[in-house]
Amino acid sequence: MTGKVALVTGSSRGIGKATALKLAEKGYDIVVNYARSKRAAMETAEEIEALGRKALVIKANVGDVEKVKNMFEEIDREFGRLDVFINNAASGVQRPLMELEQNHWDWTMNINSRALLFCAQEAAKLMERNGGGKIVSVSSLGSIRVLENYTAVGVSKAAVEALTRYLAVELAPKNIVVNAVSGGAVDTEALKSFPNREELLAEAREKTPAGRMVEIEDMVNTIMFLVSDEASMIRGQTIIVDGGISLLL
Numbered sequence: 637m638t639g640k641v642a643l644v645t646g647s648s649r650g651i652g653k654a655t656a657l658k659l660a661e662k663g664y665d666i667v668v669n670y671a672r673s674k675r676a677a678m679e680t681a682e683e684i685e686a687l688g689r690k691a692l693v694i695k696a697n698v699g700d701v702e703k704v705k706n707m708f709e710e711i712d713r714e715f716g717r718l719d720v721f722i723n724n725a726a727s728g729v730q731r732p733l734m735e736l737e738q739n740h741w742d743w744t745m746n747i748n749s750r751a752l753l754f755c756a757q758e759a760a761k762l763m764e765r766n767g768g769g770k771i772v773s774v775s776s777l778g779s780i781r782v783l784e785n786y787t788a789v790g791v792s793k794a795a796v797e798a799l800t801r802y803l804a805v806e807l808a809p810k811n812i813v814v815n816a817v818s819g820g821a822v823d824t825e826a827l828k829s830f831p832n833r834e835e836l837l838a839e840a841r842e843k844t845p846a847g848r849m850v851e852i853e854d855m856v857n858t859i860m861f862l863v864s865d866e867a868s869m870i871r872g873q874t875i876i877v878d879g880g881i882s883l884l885l
Contacts, residue, residue, distance in 0.1 A: 641715045642863075643667040645698050645755065646725030648676035651774060651822065654856045655722055657683055662860070664720065665690040667711055671697050671725065698725050699746030701754050708758035718762035720863050723752045723773040723796070728789035741788055748792035749799065756803050760812055768811025770863040773800055774855070775818040775874055777882055793818075797874045804872030815862045815870055820850045820878030839881075846879030 641664060647656040648670040656666050657680070666684050668691055670677035681691035692714050696707040711718055727747045729740035752773055763769030777783070778790035779797050797816055804814040821840040840849035858877050861867050876882060 639665075639717075640719040641665045641667065641711070641717055642720035642722065643669065643711065643718060643759070644722040644724055645669040645751070646671070647722075648673050648680055651819075651852055651855050652722070652724040653680050654852045655724065655859050656680060657687070658856050658860055659720065659722075659863075660684040660687045660689040660691075663689070665715065666692070667707075667715075667718075668693045669696055669698070669707065669725065671695065671727075697747070698751035698755060699727075699743070701750070704751065704754050704758060708755075708762065712762060717766050718759055719766065719769045721755065721759040721763075721769065721771045722859060722863075723755060723771065725751065726774070726789075728792060730785040730789065731787075732785055733787045736788055744788040745792050745795070748789065749795040752796055752799050752803075756799075756807070756814070760807055760810060763812050764810045768813070771803065771807075771812060771814040772859050772862045773797075773816040774859075775816045777818060777820055777876070777878060779818060779874075781882065800874060801872040808871065813862075813868055813871060815867070815872065816874040817855060817858045817862065818874050818876045818878075819855050820844065820876075820881050822850050822852060822855060840879075843884065844879035844881045845883070848879065850877055850879055 642659045644652050644656040646652040647668045660666050668677050668680050677693050681693050684691040694707050696703040728744035773796050775793045775796050778786040779793035800816045821836045854877050
């Protein structure tokens, strides 16, 4: 993969970081995107460079279209190409539906949904130069199930999955493959913001038909499959990685 480049948004921790490192192991140079924790992003970059790959660290709130454009301009200047875009960065306000305010809604939708559209537009311009590419978004079961205090995030993830289908069709002529991965409860830093975190983890441990809860590695393995040539005929799909828990009533 020497010379190929992957952008992973929100890659300073969790699934994003693990995916960035796995892509680096496979030979990709990595664009490490973060919004808040520069120290964590730099640590990720150091681990990537220890694997013998280049790492470009860019601070950008992907919910801000202007900052998205600036990020891709920097990628173009540094590498002149992009082969893989992992849409992983996420945020959101978790409150009961009747307590949601406009700024809560806008913040959540901008980072989780609008970001995919405008990042994908910019990514496609770079990918087209080199004959195509792969786009994979990270979603969650809240897109299809009603979870406590999850209205804004769940709707934003449903939008990601719908947009994945539209992007898959419209970008297909450019040889750009677009899919998403939806995970069950994964014990990451992000889950610490859930007020019912312990209940979610307990349910995952006890009820997952596969006998264990989903690990970060399970998500990364699926992402890596979707960016491989073996998955080139999978288009516009959301692959659920949850050990079967969503099959239960």
